[in-house]
Amino acid sequence: xxxxxxxEPTDERATSARHRAxxxxxxxxxxxxxxxxxxxxxxxxxxxLWLQTGFGLLITGILxxxxxxxxxxxxGWSEHEKRKESM
Numbered sequence: 001x002x003x004x005x006x007x008e009p010t011d012e013r014a015t016s017a018r019h020r021a022x023x024x025x026x027x028x029x030x031x032x033x034x035x036x037x038x039x040x041x042x043x044x045x046x047x048x049l050w051l052q053t054g055f056g057l058l059i060t061g062i063l064x065x066x067x068x069x070x071x072x073x074x075x076g077w078s079e080h081e082k083r084k085e086s087m
Contacts, residue, residue, distance in 0.1 A: 014075065017071055017074075017075055018075065020071060021067075021068045021071040021072055021075070022068075024064045024065070024067045024068035024071070025064070025065070025068045027060070027061070027064040028061045028062070028064035028065035028068060029061070030061070031057045031058065031060040031061025031062075031064055032057075032058060032061035032062070032065075033061075034054075034057045034061075035054045035055065035056070035057030035058030035059075035060070035061055036054065036058070037054070038050050038051075038053045038054030038057055039051060039054030039055065039058065040054070041054070042054050
């Protein structure tokens with residue numbers, strides 16, 4: 001039985017990271033789209049809470065996109081390091 005160190009990502013961890021990044025991209029797209037729609041509606045009715053809701057959704061979408069971008073970079077970097085070591 002081989003033992004992997006916690007520094008080396010396993011296939012299960014890589015798949016999990018891929019899923020988290022995929023879900024974050026979906027949340028980002030939905031948040032940005034919903035934020036723009038709610039914000040436009042809020043501009044028409046300034047006394048309602050739609051403008052603040054739209055702003056919150058936009059911020060959520062931006063943060064989710066940043067999360068997905070970070071995971072994409074770290075996954076790409078670890079895959080690059082693996083290829084470099086195997087050469």
